[in-house]
Amino acid sequence: MAQTFLHTMFGPGSRALQEIAGSRGSYARMEAQAGEIDSLGAREDEFIAARDSFYMATVSEDGWPYVQHRGGPVGFLKRLGGNRIGFADYRGNRQYLSTAHLAADDRVALFLMDYPNQRRLKLIGHAQISEDPADIAAVMPVDYAAEPERAFVIDVVGFDWNCPQHITPRFTEAEIRRGTQPLLDELARLRARVAELEGEKP
Structure with a gap:
């Protein structure tokens, strides 16, 4: 820890x-x-760069916790140097809950999950919201069609790697496809061979 x-x-x-x-x-x-202050290193860099989603907690003006799911292409949460990370914020349901909460209290907590490998990285820090084009460009994923409205920039002050206990392995469609493709290829080869042998019968 x-x-x-x-x-x-x-x-x-x-x-x-x-x-x-x-x-x-x-x-x-x-x-x-x-x-x-806990310094993010190569292990954290690699883990953050491989994520396509995370959960972010903020606190309302009345003290109520609020957890929001954020998703995007792999690597959309970016290291910006030192202990700073950030991501682009896109037009959504226009409730602006996290945005409003951070205007009153800039503290955030993030959970980054790796379900297949049962790993979890927890981050705490101070977040700021920026509409500066340079900040938005710095966190914008390459070749992503969505139009960003602002950038969330977070200065991480602490982190913790959690134990794997009770993290249920879950897999994306792409991960399942990668795992089953060799079997599907072999099945296609066997079917082709069976058809070939049946064609050779007198």
Whole structure:
């Protein structure tokens, strides 16, 4: 668990429950190693670049949590250098929930899921919304037809890799097709061979 994520997310209540559960000692040792802001590295880069969706949580002006699903082509969530990531925001249902929430409180939490490999990356940070053409161009996926309205730019302050327990493997249509294509090719070859042998019968 990365240090800034741990220090940010552990409050008095969770520490008290850790004491009761007997896990407080190990977490206290981790907290004692507090360092600078968690730095995204090559492992996180690779994981972020391979995603085609994620979940983003914001908080309303009344304190209600709101989780939104974001999707796009693989790699639509982009690293922008350092601990900064971003994505293009397209015209949708025009409720503007996340946009309005961030105007009042810029904190966000993201869940990035890799269902086939049962991996999950959690990110926390501060988000800003930009309509600057340069920012939009920086996060716009190549050859994507949708018209962006703005860019979401997030400065990540902490992250954590979760254990695979209870992540149910799920597969996209493309992943299933890649896995079954060799079998389909072999079936076609066998059918062609059967037809060939039947044609040779007197």
